[in-house]
Amino acid sequence: MTQKVTLIATAAMGIEAFVAREVKALGYENVQTENGRVVFEAPVSAIPRANLWLRTADRVKLLVGRFKAYSFDELFEQTKALPWEEFITEEGEFPVVGKSVKSKLYSVPDCQSIVKKAVVERLKKKYGVASILKETGAFHRIEVAIHKDEVLLTMDTSGSGLHKRGYRVGQGEAPLKETLAAALIQTTNWYPDQPFVDPFCGSGTIAIEAALIGQNIAPGFNREFSSENWHFISSSDWERAFEEAEDHANYDQPLDITGSDISHDMIQIAKSNAMEAGLGDLIQWKQMQVKDFHPKKDNGYLVANPPYGERMGDKPEVEEMYRDLGVIMRDYPSWSVYILTSNESFESLYGKEATKKRKLFNGFIKTDYYQYFGKHVK
Template structure:
């Protein structure tokens, strides 16, 4: 069976987690870099990676790599790639995104334009055509240039994989589904332990936790761009990936997952999102301030994304809010707490130094994932 190389980008700081996910799917890692992991696998790896990877933003099919310090070199090396193996006569193709870091070629628009011309020239020769209608399936091309090393790929996912298909309504500062899943997977939480998000917003962390606990594949409710690329990927691989996802799903699982927020309207949105994800029966949502959070359960988990004070008018309220969160900590002394925030003084007002502190980039925003480990429950 033919093997391809794939590239999956992720949030900076989450590479080891994504590497583990890919390895668990059975694929060989070829490279781990800042914000992305490369791996090899057969044709069905494209479908399975799109269906099952929780922490990547997309699955890219690598088609070539080379060194280029001039636009002539970029043109000639792009033209050498066997584009006819990937793009059919009627395919729509364009360089959708170009990134350049520490390279002599640094203008994204010029890189995109020159590469498009090179691909057209290659396909003119191969298809004996002077004009391409580009009227059928889309093949968006992505290029990254790092220290003059060019990597060229085609995006198989289409819409970013954080768009699971369930989140129709969001709060003011939503956390992406991929990041929410990663935050949960960085903890020892499992479906048998209580989990609470006291700042749940539109419900992303509780919903992702319920999906992880019930083994619901993140891509089960959506489609992917490469499903139409029958010239590369047979339609059967997508059907098999969906069948595999349905086979491993747990239908009669029970979990204790709770989501709270001050905003009653956003709680309604969270319930609606949970219904669309088909996990509403596994989550209890309620309008409640963090100051009223209490539980008689022991050894629970809090995983949450509280306000950071990113707006100037909110910054003065942050010390009191984080003091309040610290009080909840002290009242639930056997629990574990995991808080992602960009508020620099969080530990000071929480009243306790984190056991672990992980730096994560949420988009371009530097955030900290403060991890407070509670005691392990006694063995049954």
């Protein structure tokens, strides 16, 4: 299969611009940014490359069809008219999942069932199968997503969400998604030769993502993808993608990355996660309260997702930490500080108005990303 395909990289709200930038950096053009997704045309070889390299996308989906449907008959006929045999072999397994928002066809189980029947009918006709399809082969998850009567039919090429890098062996109570952590870092102007600190590191996600970015290690290098067994993507495309990832990694890049946390248990978890990521001793881990943090170098970057104080009992303690951090960082004007929190009083507690603010969702929590740009010292 040599023709181009249309791919959709899904993204959390507010992260779409980061995903679009990453897609363009991979060399793909005709990139369109929509709510919650980035759509682009590319050769089939982009499926391995996008899955391996996209740090901020949730999944990579293959677009099979896009059309309007106001009745179950229209949904059935238009689904059946699509070239499913190009993507699914006679033995292929293809469960259908679905969602529907603000559409005439609002019953998701019915939509799933109709799409399944339409694909079965198309494949049976194309493969000359009179009885049932065995579905013992490669796995293809089809999704029918209907929004305002527009139907999007896709196949998930990723399998587990792309935030599952394969290194998280342990986590805290409210772990930050790896994809959002990567976006927080990409917002900054940090370069790998500059100090990088997360003083609320929890299970270490931000520091680990910074190390992966710092050494240009593909975030998907340590995991598998559901499309690795798809017949129309050649094994040589996958081999080339993994070779490219290996060739572009800069394992010799020295890093000055520190993660600290008040909890001894979280530091042990962070260490284990870093080892699992193959980053070994590249990151320094310290059990420490934030008020004991004092930078030793200039021009550093502090990026953190501290506790938000959402539970009533935690609020005074969390707000005290924000005050402590503000007092400390006043003495280090060359440092840039980036804090993600849902606490709307953060600026007054920290004692300074942010240079820039960005609205982001951490899961379902509405947060602000407060950015304080440091004055660079030569």
